[in-house]
Structure formats: structure tokens, C-alpha cells
Amino acid sequence: MSKDHQVELGLSQSAKDQLELAAYWARMIARAGYFLGGFLALLQVLILVQFQRKIPAIRDATVESTIGLVPTIIMVVLVFYSSRKLHLFGSRANAALEGNDPLTLETSLANLHAFFRLFGILLLTMFVLYIAILVITSAAFFMQWGVH
Structure with a gap:
């Protein structure tokens, strides 16, 4: 955006300071998320390799051993996606403040x-799973499933 056509952000200095601080912490949390995602991926690979070395049945059953990777891959993708969105927020907020650019x-x-949309979806999913587990275990307790 050229300086002739530049539009003022219209934020007070206090709001700009708070946005700059939020951007800083968003980038810090994103870096921690990148590290966590990489650590989860590495840990899953190491566990899979160890199991294949120690247990011969897993070594022969490649399909069953790789199915364990699916939840980890989903978790790693979600962690990297959310970290990326936080990092983009932080870096673009700083760029917007420095360049006084409302589009950025x-x-x-x-x-x-x-x-936050992803976070809300994950929170709602966890809540629904928690309620489902609570209902199933309560039903099992009251109907005495598994009691001989």
C-alpha cells in the first residue's frame, strides 16, 4: 500500500500495545506447538520402531502396526495447523502495526x-466424547455388564 493511499488503523496506543503483546505471545505459543508436533511425530515413530523390534507378531503385521499411526498423524496435523494459524496471526499483526496496514x-x-474455530470444534468434540464415555460407563455399572 502506498503512503498516499494509506488508511489509519484507528487504534489507540494502548490497543496497539496490547495487540503487539498478543502477537508476541501467539508466536511463542506457536513455536511451542511446532516443537510439540515434531516431538509427537518423533515419539510415535520411535515407539513403532521399538515395538517392531521387540514383538515379532507386530513386525509381521504391518497393517495393524501402522493403524496406530492414524491418531498420531491426526494430532500432529491439528497441532501444526493451529500453531501455523497462531504464528500467522502474530507475524501479520506485527506487520500491520509496523506498516499501519488495515488489510494485513x-x-x-x-x-x-x-x-479459535478449530479450538472450539476440538473442545466440543472432547466434551461430546466425555459425555458418551460417562453414559456408557454409567450404563455398564448399573446394568452390571461384565459381572459373572
């Missing part, structure tokens, strides 16, 4: 929105 601030906030 808009894309920054869109990345923050995507992060």
Missing part, C-alpha cells in the same frame, strides 16, 4: 478466528 490486520485477525 484483517488477515491477521482472520487467522486468529481460524485458530
Whole structure:
């Protein structure tokens, strides 16, 4: 955006300071997320290799041993995606503040929105799974499933 056509962000200095601080912490949390995602992927590969070395039946059953990778791959993808959105929010918010660019601030906030949308979906999924497990275990207890 050229300086002639530049639009003022319209934020107070306090709001700019808070946004800059939020951007800093978003980038820090994103870096921790990148590290966690890489650590989870590496840990899963190491565990899979160890199991294949120690247990001959797993060595022969490649399909069964790789099915254990599916939840880890999903977790790693979710961690990297959410970390990426946080990192984009932080870096673009700083760029918007430095360049006084409302369009960059808009894309920054869109990345923050995507992060919180994913977080909400994951939270709702965990809550539904928790309720389902609670209902199933309560039913098992009251109907005495598994009691001989």
C-alpha cells in the first residue's frame, strides 16, 4: 500500500500495545506447538520402531502396526495447523502495526478466528466424547455388564 493511499488503523496506543503483546505471545505459543508436533511425530515413530523390534507378531503385521499411526498423524496435523494459524496471526499483526496496514490486520485477525474455530470444534468434540464415555460407563455399572 502506498503512503498516499494509506488508511489509519484507528487504534489507540494502548490497543496497539496490547495487540503487539498478543502477537508476541501467539508466536511463542506457536513455536511451542511446532516443537510439540515434531516431538509427537518423533515419539510415535520411535515407539513403532521399538515395538517392531521387540514383538515379532507386530513386525509381521504391518497393517495393524501402522493403524496406530492414524491418531498420531491426526494430532500432529491439528497441532501444526493451529500453531501455523497462531504464528500467522502474530507475524501479520506485527506487520500491520509496523506498516499501519488495515488489510494485513484483517488477515491477521482472520487467522486468529481460524485458530479459535478449530479450538472450539476440538473442545466440543472432547466434551461430546466425555459425555458418551460417562453414559456408557454409567450404563455398564448399573446394568452390571461384565459381572459373572
